[in-house]
Amino acid sequence: MDDLAAVTDRIWDCVVVGTGVGGATLGHALAAAGQRVLFVEKGRAGLEPSDGLRGFYPETHFEEAALAAPRHQALLRQGGRWSEEVLSGGGGFVPLLGCGGGGSSALFGMAMERFFPEDFRPGPRLHALAGGSSLPDAWPVSYEEMLPFYRRAERLYRVRGARDPLRPADEALPAAPVPGPHNAELARHFAAAGLHPYRLPLACEFVNDCACCQGFLCARDCKNDAARSCLRPAVREHGAVLLDECEAITLEAAGDRITALVCRRHGTEFRVRARHYALGAGALATPCLLLSSRSPGWPDGLANRSGLVGRNLMRHGVDLYLVFTRARGDPRSKEIGLSDFYVGAGEKLGTLQSFGALPPASMLATEVIADASAALPFAGVVAKAMRPLLERGLAALFRRGVLLAGIMEDLPYPDNRIEAGDPPRVHYVLREPDRARLRLFRQGIARALKPYRFLPLRQAEKNRMLAHVCGTCRFGDDPASSVLDRNNRAHGVANLYVVDASFFPSSGGTNPALTIAANALRVAEHMLTRNHAEV
Structure with missing residues (x-):
C-alpha cells in the first residue's frame, strides 16, 4: 500500500509488527x-512467487566469497x-534469519512438529545439570491446553508426515511421500537398533523434484x-493491509496503554494507531523494539518492569553429521526424525533429524x-589460498552421504540476552552444564550411528549460529x-501482545514453528473473546 493517509487516518483493531x-x-x-488488521513488515512483502531472489542463496551473488x-x-x-550486523564478543x-513476508519461515526447512508434554513442565526433574538456569518448573499453559491449537495449526500449514511413536497418540497426519533411499536405509538401521524413527512432519506440497529450499526462498511456491x-x-481474502519495507521505530505509551506505533517507510516517519498491538518481529527484534520504547512511565523500556525484556535468550545447539550410507541417488530431502534422545540418562537433550541439502x-x-x-590466522591464510581445491573437495565429499542434524535444547540464563543498540549486541555464553549435556548428546548420536562411518560437523558452540532463537x-x-502473562499480553500494558518465539520460557529440543503457530491461534482466540466481551 502506498497511500499512507489510508493507514494513518484509521484506528485498526490490531497492528501486527x-x-x-x-x-x-x-x-x-x-x-x-x-x-x-494492519501488518507492518520491515522486509519485502514476498507475496508473489516471482518476487525476490528465489531458489538459491543470496551469497552466491555476492561480489566475493565472504x-x-x-x-x-x-x-x-x-x-x-x-x-544488518549484530555484535557479539x-x-x-x-545472522541467517528471515526478514520479509513469512519471516524466518520463508527460509525454514518446513519441519513443523509438536513439543512434547514434558516441554511444558521442563523443571529440574528433567534437567539434573541445570544449575544456575532460570528454567521454570512449568509453562503457564499445558500440553493439553495447546493440543486443539496444535491440530488447527497442522491443518492451517498443511503439515504432512507421520506421528512420532514416542509422543502421545493422536489422529494421523496426512501422508507424505516415502523417504528416499538414503533416509530409508538409515530408518531401517535405527529401527533394527531398537530406536523409533518416523517420517518427519513437513509443511510442504511435495511437488515433483522438490528442492527442499532450506535457507532460501522457495521458487516453486x-x-x-x-x-x-x-x-x-489474510491480505487477499480477509481485507488485512500490509505495509512492507516499513520499520517499527518505537511504541508510544500513556500509562498502561500503547497509543501509537511510530514507523519509518521509504524515509517518511509516521504513526499508526490501533486498539491492540501484537509483536511478531522475532526474538531479537521484538525485545529491541520494547527496550527502545522508553517513556517517563517506562524508563527501562516498555513492559520491562521485571527487567527481563531481552534476557533469557536461547538458541538451539545444532550439529551436523555427514553419514556415508550405502544408498545411491540424491540425499538432499528432509525426511526422517528420531527423538530417542529427548529424555534420557536423567537429562533432556534433543532430536535427530535429516537435514536436507x-x-x-x-x-x-x-x-x-x-x-x-x-582458530589460527595462518591456517586461514592457507585455506583461502587453496579455496578452489577446497570447494571441489567439499562438493565431492557431500555428494557421498546424507546429512543429519542434532538439535539440542538450550536452557535460559538471564545473562544471555540481546541488548538494544545500533547495531544490537548479543551476549551469549554456553555454560559448562550445557557443554556436558552436549557431550552426552553427541555420544548418544555416535552410538546410534554405529557402524556407519560419519563426519561430525560441530556447530553448536558457534555463537553466530542463532538457530531457533x-x-x-x-x-x-x-x-x-x-514479561508476558499466560495469554501473551504484556504485564502492565493492557493492549500489547507478543506472539513470536520471544515468549518461550524454555526452548524445547525440536523445531519451534508449530508451537509458535499453535500459540498464535490460542492468543487470537483469547483476543477475539476479550474483544467481544469489551463491546
Missing part, C-alpha cells in the same frame, strides 16, 4: 474473524533475509511458510576459512519473573 509464523498466523486469524556482511544488504533483503555477524499459509490469504560448496568453503582463521520476552504467571 512482523509477518513470521507468530505474527502472520495471529493476523490471519483476526482478519478472518472480521478484525481490521560471510554475509552489511555491504550485502540489498541482496540479502531480496532473498528475504535479515541484512569482539566482532559482528549477520510449494513451501507452506507463513506468507503462503497466512499472510497472503547443505548450502553450495562456495558458502561451505567460506565457513571453513572463517573457522580456520578464528527464542526466550527474550518469556511468559509466566508472576510479573516479577516474566
Whole structure:
C-alpha cells in the first residue's frame, strides 16, 4: 500500500509488527474473524512467487566469497533475509534469519512438529545439570491446553508426515511421500537398533523434484511458510493491509496503554494507531523494539518492569553429521526424525533429524576459512589460498552421504540476552552444564550411528549460529519473573501482545514453528473473546 493517509487516518483493531509464523498466523486469524488488521513488515512483502531472489542463496551473488556482511544488504533483503550486523564478543555477524513476508519461515526447512508434554513442565526433574538456569518448573499453559491449537495449526500449514511413536497418540497426519533411499536405509538401521524413527512432519506440497529450499526462498511456491499459509490469504481474502519495507521505530505509551506505533517507510516517519498491538518481529527484534520504547512511565523500556525484556535468550545447539550410507541417488530431502534422545540418562537433550541439502560448496568453503582463521590466522591464510581445491573437495565429499542434524535444547540464563543498540549486541555464553549435556548428546548420536562411518560437523558452540532463537520476552504467571502473562499480553500494558518465539520460557529440543503457530491461534482466540466481551 502506498497511500499512507489510508493507514494513518484509521484506528485498526490490531497492528501486527512482523509477518513470521507468530505474527502472520495471529493476523490471519483476526482478519478472518472480521478484525481490521494492519501488518507492518520491515522486509519485502514476498507475496508473489516471482518476487525476490528465489531458489538459491543470496551469497552466491555476492561480489566475493565472504560471510554475509552489511555491504550485502540489498541482496540479502531480496532473498528475504535479515541484512544488518549484530555484535557479539569482539566482532559482528549477520545472522541467517528471515526478514520479509513469512519471516524466518520463508527460509525454514518446513519441519513443523509438536513439543512434547514434558516441554511444558521442563523443571529440574528433567534437567539434573541445570544449575544456575532460570528454567521454570512449568509453562503457564499445558500440553493439553495447546493440543486443539496444535491440530488447527497442522491443518492451517498443511503439515504432512507421520506421528512420532514416542509422543502421545493422536489422529494421523496426512501422508507424505516415502523417504528416499538414503533416509530409508538409515530408518531401517535405527529401527533394527531398537530406536523409533518416523517420517518427519513437513509443511510442504511435495511437488515433483522438490528442492527442499532450506535457507532460501522457495521458487516453486510449494513451501507452506507463513506468507503462503497466512499472510497472503489474510491480505487477499480477509481485507488485512500490509505495509512492507516499513520499520517499527518505537511504541508510544500513556500509562498502561500503547497509543501509537511510530514507523519509518521509504524515509517518511509516521504513526499508526490501533486498539491492540501484537509483536511478531522475532526474538531479537521484538525485545529491541520494547527496550527502545522508553517513556517517563517506562524508563527501562516498555513492559520491562521485571527487567527481563531481552534476557533469557536461547538458541538451539545444532550439529551436523555427514553419514556415508550405502544408498545411491540424491540425499538432499528432509525426511526422517528420531527423538530417542529427548529424555534420557536423567537429562533432556534433543532430536535427530535429516537435514536436507547443505548450502553450495562456495558458502561451505567460506565457513571453513572463517573457522580456520578464528582458530589460527595462518591456517586461514592457507585455506583461502587453496579455496578452489577446497570447494571441489567439499562438493565431492557431500555428494557421498546424507546429512543429519542434532538439535539440542538450550536452557535460559538471564545473562544471555540481546541488548538494544545500533547495531544490537548479543551476549551469549554456553555454560559448562550445557557443554556436558552436549557431550552426552553427541555420544548418544555416535552410538546410534554405529557402524556407519560419519563426519561430525560441530556447530553448536558457534555463537553466530542463532538457530531457533527464542526466550527474550518469556511468559509466566508472576510479573516479577516474566514479561508476558499466560495469554501473551504484556504485564502492565493492557493492549500489547507478543506472539513470536520471544515468549518461550524454555526452548524445547525440536523445531519451534508449530508451537509458535499453535500459540498464535490460542492468543487470537483469547483476543477475539476479550474483544467481544469489551463491546
